[in-house]
Amino acid sequence: MNIFFILLSAIALSSALGVILMRNPIHSALCLIVNLVAIAGYFALLNAHFLALVQIIVYAGAIMVLVVFVLMLLNSKLEEQKSAGLFMLVVSSVFAVMFIVHMSKIYGAEFSTSGVASASLQGTVANLGRVLFTQYVFSFEASAxxxxxxxxxxxMLAKTTPERPRGDGERV
Amino acid sequence: MSTSSYLTISIILFSIGTIGFVVRRNAIVVFMCVELMLNAVNLAFVAFARHHGSLEGEAAVFFVMVVAAAEAAVGLAIIIAVFRNHRSIETSDADHLRL
Incomplete structure (x- = not known):
């Protein structure tokens, strides 16, 4: 169990850094897919079997295919190299480190155990479906x-309007 | 593994997503950073669900996934519409509402 957690943590953190560091957006998308699969591995470690499968099918499958499809369709040029965001990078990194330290101090002591070890709690399709269709049935229908x-x-947003001719590069 | 180690991973992933959201200028990469943050929160939800021995956290993750799917569809459609007007998906180019 422990070795899986360390392995998944290395994959998840390095691929998350890859998402924000890669110049090419396609490489960012591929790193994000690796990260989503690693998080599915965490879900499996946490006994959430249904969510682990849905994470791979819906997130790494459907949503990321949509993102990569749009990315290749628009075929945008690579992000330019000028460091206009250096100030923002420093400021956001400082705040991120403060956030990490602060939250780790809050949660480190209180949640240092693995909680109530109830072997009956398994996030299988049957158990999670029972919760979704009884307690959260209204939310479930609303999500539909x-x-x-x-x-x-x-x-409606993505369709072209045939009346208005498309200008080539002109600003509207 | 203890719950706090999962929470630490979740917090770090959320912070990385936030930094990317602020720093990157490609709209689709900004969008992917939002997905990264949503997944970090999902991981915290599942860790708390196991810690408290209830499935309600996992139900919340299910709804977060539904909303993320809807957000992906509408967000990418908006990005396509912006690209059609500006020939660019840089976030700094779509500033026509600025005074």
Whole structure:
């Protein structure tokens, strides 16, 4: 168990750094896919079997395919090399380190155990489905409506309007 | 492993996502940094769910995934619309609402 955690941590942290450090957005997307699979591994270690599978199928599969598809469709040029964001990088890094230290101090003492060791708690399809269809049934149905609205909204935003001719490079 | 080690990983991943969100200028990379932050929070949710021995945290992760999928669809459609008007997906180029 321990060796898996260390291995997954190395993969997750290095691929997360790869997302923000890679110049080419395609490489960032590939690093993010590795990171999502590593987080699915964490879910499996935490006995959340259903979420581990959904993480791979929905996130690393569907959502990232959509992102990579749009990225290749737009074929954007590489991010320019000028260091306009150096000041922002320093400021956000300082705040991030402060955040990490602060939260680690809060959580380090209180959650130093692995909690209640209930062997009955397994995030299988049956157990999680029972929770979703009884306690959270309204939220579940509402999320169906949300997905429907997202499909309609995405189709409406992305479709071209035939009346207006598309200007080549001109600003509207 | 203890819950705090999972939480530490989650906090570090969230911070990396935040730095990328602030620093990067490509809109799709900014979008991917948001996904990174959402996944860090999901990891914390599952770690807390195991710590407290209940499945409600995992149900919350399920809904976060649903919202992230909807956000991905609409966000990428908006990026395509911006690209169609500006021929660029740099976040600094889409500043026409600035006074």
């Amino acid at each position: 409506v949300l997905l429907m609205a997202a499909i309609v909204g995405a189709a």
